[in-house]
Amino acid sequence: MLFSPPQTLPQRLTRRGVEVLPGVLVTAAIALVATGIGALVPVLGSAVPAIVVGVLLSLLRGRALPGGVDARIRPGIAYSSKFLLQLAVVLLGVQLSIGSILQVGLESLPIMLTTLGVCLLGAWWIGRAMRVESRLRTLIGVGTGICGASAIAAVSPVIGAASAEIAYAVSTIFLFNILAVILFPLLGHALNLDPHTFGLLAGTAINDTSSVVAAASVFSTAALGFAVVVKLVRTLMIIPISIGLSVMEARKDAGGARLTARRIVTLVPWFLIGFVVVAVVNSTGVIPAGPRDVLVQASVFLIAMALAGIGLSTDIPALRSAGWRPLALGAILWVLVTLTSLATIAVTGSLGW
Template identity: 70%
Template sequence: MPAATLTTLSARLVHRVTQVTPGAALCLAIAAVATIIGRLVPVVGSALPAVVIGVTIAVVRRPASRLGAGIAFSARFLLQCAVVLLGFQLSLQSILEVGLESLPVMLSSLAVCLLAAWGIGRMLGVAERLRTLIGVGTGICGASAIAAVAPVIGAASAEVSYAVSTIFLFNILAIAVFPAIGHLLHMDPHAFGLFAGTAVNDTSSVVAVASMYGAAALGFAVVVKLVRTLMIVPISVGLAVVEARKGATPQRLTPGRVVKLVPWFLVGFLVVAVANSFVDLPGGARDVLVEGSVFLIATALAGIGLSTDLRAVRRAGWRPLLLGAILWVLVMGTSLIVMWVTGALS
């Protein structure tokens, strides 16, 4: 590699590190405090305190713009790294078993969500593209699904912003609501992991909610959620076909773009889980990696809390919020009903 290229790459790396360090340091500090709280009050864990502290800071005084890059880095990339590390808790066989077990619940709740988004969204007068974004965000995986589908249907940036803000509100609510429902229904960690993985919108909130319920629930919920995330691909392809029939496909969905729809952290999670199936790590090393993932989760949730923008939620208006609330409740209800019918909820 030419020396000039190495110099340029090094300069860009230094710039990026300098850019993200202040915000990431704030998130790490919040995670450290949240971890101490979690050790003192084990039933609370570190996830909930991290997001509560972050939201409180954002509401009292929105973080300065110079912290934005580091907060975004923590909320997204560090969370994805945490998900990859969670693969050390699982094997390939367990992933296949969980995926098959979750399919009835996952597919039922997704079908109900997408149909309701179309019908109820139309009744409420929510624009077609916006209701599609809220539907896939609620039914599949929050902001990731919205980002993947937006170019396929030609959504405007304002519509994407409104959809993400709507989904984000229910992500935060899920952290308080889902553990309460789990305890009310006396769910074991296995059942709660299935419930959280199929009914909570975003990967970050699934991780937060399940980690509050326990390590056993966390591993199961993450696998269910990642299987659910794969639905981005067929849904995006289906929407591309619909848009093509309308004669207004904003971006042609090539095989290369289809491959790019699969999140890198999902691939990383599977690679780690496969390696974990065949390579015996020392017990201490595995414990360190798992503890590291828990701390990264707290750091990411601090970033998510700090990203709270109540003004964006207000700008979205009441109709998208009402649609998001209805879909959220329908997905929860459908998941619980199918779990009961299939015997997953005793």
């Protein structure tokens, strides 16, 4: 087996950097535009504008753009939509600490596990009955049950999802996030929920962080802090779900061969290990508030870059061929998660009237 001498590493890194730079600059430019849109309309965030702009520009690729441009930006687009996506997941860990996980987890874990279980079972059973493609129903299921675009970002490389499937799943989750911002405060007031209970509901039943912030702010400022912490702890569900999906994918590839404990460990994606390591380091308090805020913003921007790359590489005909069924599946799962969250809160005695 031949190995490249260590002396060639800088040259190879330089060549790789030159190769991906044009496409990375394109995705960064789209992410900047998306960030500006998100600043003007906070409920949108930057993820959805990034993927929408990317999809729109993908319609121009090979048509209005001069010859050769597409070939030059393709490596950087692939780099953004894969490696930068995984790096963004690692940086998401800086939003969590062991203390907050333990404190909030004791109260919210039963509700999180129940809603997640109902959502994933619903995605599998209802999605199959509706003839929604396997990877797409998985993405919609984890996006609805865990944390929207972040969960989709983490799971998509594990299951090998196509760009069109990722784009459809993100768009579907976004639609119901917008509806949640409008409807959840009305629901909370109609049920006479106190701020703490509404924060628990919003944190476990609304997917994207920006939408949780928006809905809790509309309901009452007292509900905001708890809702956001519940939502961030809910993000941890990415880890066991991604590991489980890795094992399932490996069993498929191995034709059902037995998986040893050692092999299961090797299936854990590196970026999930990084996510846990960053969360543990953040728990020690060694990361000052300023740098931590920068890392949080960096993770959001990298996700926007990654989704811009996914949008640019989206197969538009495949997106159209998906039809209405995945959207209907998203609506059903959204209602199921909301009702399950309310029911579990009531059963566990957390419902405040």
